[in-house]
Amino acid sequence: MQRGTDILPPLSDKQLDSIRQATRRINVWHGSVRSGKTIASLLAFLVAVRRAPASGLILICGRSLQTIERNIIEPLQAPALFGDVAAEVRHTRGATTAVILGRTVHLIGASDARAEGRLRGLTAALAYVDEITLLPEAFWVQLLARLSAPGARLLGTTNPDSPRHWAKVGYLDRAGELDLAAWHFKLADNPSLSPAYVAALAAEYTGLWRRRMIDGAWVVAEGAIYDMYDEQQHVVDELPAMRRHWLGIDYGTTNPFSAVLLGLGDDDRLYAVAEWRYDSRAARRQMTDAQYSAAVRGWLDELGIVPEWTFVDPSAASYSAQLWADGHPGVARADNSVLDGIRTVSNALDAGLLYVHRSCEGLLTELPDYSWSEQAAARGEDQPNKINDHSVDALRYALHSTAHEWRHLIAPMP
Incomplete structure (x- = not known):
């Protein structure tokens, strides 16, 4: 994969470390918006696709097929982000499969608990999950059960939610008990953002969402909703x-x-x-x-x-x-x-x-x-x-x- 100022954006040490260390069964990048977690996770996913065994399916899961196309497929097809590799990501809009680095990848939307049935019976070797906290917990549990091929891995991203969210309580907080690695990103961890853009982005969030989307904190919604109202x-x-x-x-x-x-x-x-x-x-x-x-x-x-x-x-x-x-x-x-x-x-x-x-x-x-x-x-x-x-x-x-x-x-x- 080509590197250079005109091909890939600069990567921070945290991004590079997360890519190298994403070898656990569950690997999660979480934190603020535009903090660099998605680009790091996608690079790790491309490496994993290249190394994935022939047995077992490769999956990309998200809230819907449309969000998968917008958040994952389109960035992967951008030469400015992924250089020559972008040409090896082929997908017809609306199709439930894509071809990435020569491998068929299945795209699965999970808008409600019924989506869990789409996973039954399959055996997966690799899964990428976009916005983990937006998926039904039953779908997530079934997905982990389907990652049964030898050396199977899950890579996923999410913005923070409530500290009592199932993804936080059941998984991130139990990283020491599980075969799980997690990396927390803040805006400062993305070296490609200009100060003017960071200021503009910060202006778009306030209150609860500012703490989650800008500070990257898992905080609870409490008290007055419009606490800035005077x-x-x-x-x-x-x-x-x-x-x-x-x-x-x-x-x-x-x-x-x-x-x-x-x-x-x-x-x-x-x-x-x-x-x-x-x-x-x-x-x-x-x-x-x-x-x-x-x-x-x-x-x-x-x-x-x-x-x-x-x-x-x-x-x-x-x-x-x-x-x-x-x-x-x-x-x-x-x-x-x-x-x-x-x-x-x-x-x-x-x-x-x-x-x-x-x-x-x-x-x-x-x-x-x-x-x-x-x-x-x-x-x-x-x-x-x-x-x-x-x-x-x-x-x-x-x-x-x-x-x-x-x-x-x-x-x-x-």
Whole structure:
């Protein structure tokens, strides 16, 4: 494999050591994003493929076939990363096999526990696992059982998760008991990153995700979710002129219904401009989809605003259909990736990009009290408490569904 400034990025001593020492049954690279763990693990994987015995299958496993193609196959095919070896990685997009260094490699997605059945009956000599913590534990256990060829090895990477995650408790913490080697990487371990890029990357994470993705720490989700929120800093009484508007709607019948209007001001900042909220329990009267549609459209008419897009709670299909029938423009299913959405809101608040107008009473009530579930954390999971979350969900729908429109406004930390 060629080396040189124009072929492979420079490798740190930690990366080189991990490649040489990845000879145990289980070999795990973990730590922060862009810390160099993936390039080191892929180089070790290529060495292992070249040396793998003819008996036993070679596997690459990940959350889905698409993530395997994006995170593993495409980098392996990049000459800038792997030189001449890149030409020896052949794959047709969508196919469940690839040919790497002349060996057939099987690509297996594992999005849920049922994927474990795809491993039954096979004998593997080598497996590479992308993002271990995102896979079902049952799949992982079955995969280890299938690595039964003489000298079989598993190589895998992951970003940190909860300290109670099965991968941490059951494997990394028991490295001394198991045939397992692990290497922890931080951003400083990647010599190919420029200071400007590191600063920009650090600006994209805050709170829990900053500790995991930047510091590489296995930390638990606890306490307030938006712990960076400060009423003195984030609540405004006056609004600048707005050049764009989007609407997020969290639908409720017995639970409160909340619509939060998000605006992009002429000052390049985001504002929760206004809120319409209805609590059927407090009013002792439920509303139909048609009544909600009329009420929201009437509220927008009073404001004199037509949002570019209205992002609706994905579970509220009948209400979305009602909005379409009533001629409401730009109705779309909100992106309901909860943790990613929470991170988006956190980043915008922490960067001083997002503000809330004082009229948004429901949102102002919920923001400081929105918290992580202690019960879920005890299971090694990150989940918000499902209580008093209707306006924060509506804000998340609008903000996360439009992140591609405004993310460039987050300035790198000095």
